Amino acid sequence: MNGAQHILEAFHHHNVQTVFGYPGGCIMPLYDALVDDVLVEHVLCRHEQGCALAADGYARASARLGVCIATSGPGATNLITGVANAHRDSVPMLVITGQVPSSLIGTDAFQETDVLGMTLGIVKHSYLVERAEELPGILEEAMELAQTGRPGPVWIDIPKDVLLADIAAVPSQPVTRSQTAAPDLGSAIALLRAAQKPLLYSGGGISLAHAEDSFREFAECSALPAVVTLKGIGNPGKHSAHNLGMLGMHGSRAANRAVDECDLLLVIGARLDDRATGKLNGFAPNARTIHIDTDAAEFNKLRTAELAIRGDLNAIFGVLTQAFRETPLAISDWRKECQTWRTTGGFQAADNEEPLAPITGPAFIRRLSHIAPDNTIIACDVGQHQMWVAQYYQFDHPRHHLTSGGLGTMGFGLPAAIGAQFANRATTVINVAGDGSFMMNAQELATIRRYNLPLKLIIMDNQCLGMVRQQQELFYNNRESQINLDDNPDFVAMARAFDIPALKIERTDQVRRGIETILAYNGPMLLHVAIAREENVWPIVKPGGSNREMIDEARRASADTKEIVA
The missing domain is CATH 3.40.50.970 (Thiamin diphosphate (ThDP)-binding fold, Pyr/PP domains)
Incomplete structure (x- = not known):
């Protein structure tokens, strides 16, 4: 096989059935190989940015690897916004671009761009394949890396001569992933039991860890009042009795008040984004924090946690669920208080009964x-x-x-x-x-x-x-x-x-x-x-403001709307 054919063989091995791309000169050997391949469906988008964003949507909706393909130069640069989007939301993606032939790299050849240099800050990892024999190992490593730990886009830039070079067939080795035991959660359980007003705060990491079911079992068993980030919407399901909704800049008044009043914040699979927290020194001012995540880089980045626990979320939820099933939390007064806020401070949009009225x-x-x-x-x-x-x-x-x-x-x-x-x-x-x-x-x-x-x-x-x-x-x-x-x-x-x-x-x-x-x-x-x-969208927190200073339509007249906020 040549390099291009080997890429398709790697797709077959990893069950990649759909890819999104746009052809061009330096990636043309891969498109030539696609002519004879009946197992990989190629979707021709009309702009490379569309290719990257379509691969992103594919991965988010399916929990599978998204793949996008483009040529060198403008093809690669047009992918960048979509790849950055996937990186910021930790979406598993494989990006493959053609590059000018190896002998021309560094000569300002036609449609040559320094892909590695331009993309360093928007990928989990990137490769420039310098020798044909490196390609099989790089492909295996890249597809594994994109999907494990904290997922993200991995970019492989491949010179045209490498795509055309003969590569000996390499037997594919099955990937075995060991089951990770839960870390010691004794201190976290003790803090939760000692708290009078604990609050569950979940984000997009729940679905990234494929932990939706175990999260819901824990949330139901613990009956903790809960808030979600923008990317955590849907974590509790639509019928959860304890979900106070989205927090943050456009969050519900109930969610933001619960954060403001709680004495323990259990943060799971979330990174304390500024649109969620608002002004940091006004965020959950009375609360100690337990932060649980797959990526240790998020710990203490924006807020120092009393406990930072890295581990497999499914295993962690299993231990927590068992603990609170055996001895439930005694927080009935706090639950009632949050339910009152949920009733009065949730999102409400009345249907307009006037048939000729404008649509809201x-x-x-x-x-x-x-x-x-x-x-x-x-x-x-x-x-x-x-x-x-x-x-x-x-x-x-x-x-x-x-x-x-x-x-x-x-x-x-x-x-x-x-x-x-x-x-x-x-x-x-x-x-x-x-x-x-x-x-x-x-x-x-x-x-x-x-x-x-x-x-x-x-x-x-x-x-x-x-x-x-x-x-x-x-x-x-x-x-x-x-x-x-x-x-x-x-x-x-x-x-x-x-x-x-x-x-x-x-x-x-x-x-x-x-x-x-x-x-x-x-x-x-x-x-x-x-x-x-x-x-307008109500409520709203002004940029740089504290979530407790939410402005809604009724309070708008009292807001200082003349202050210019950078």
């Missing part, structure tokens, strides 16, 4: 949540609509909620939804986008049409960059700057140009029928939802 974002998302099947996958873009989905959509599993958390990548949702649909062929997948985000990767409508994917596309259109406009209104003395998108195209006509049926709704009485129509249609369909330009 929260009410639309709540109605979508009621109508869509329970296993629906929602791939969000970034902005106000993203926060409304996080607040009002009831997710039953974290892998049903695909959102760009750490990087906040506009244009993420459409290609991520494509990847999720390839990973879950029979599942309803919906891309919820804002008008600004949708235009970032609108070329991927061609990918939907090419493969006749039954994706449902919802554009919530306020003809502006809504989240930027909101912060300019509240914190920059309403000085609007470069946020108008009133020259948007006719999104219905745009979709139809790609042979995708579409319809537009503008009034409350059209919402149910619009949602039911796109869900019932046997194929891709777009729903253009007109919403008011002035609508």
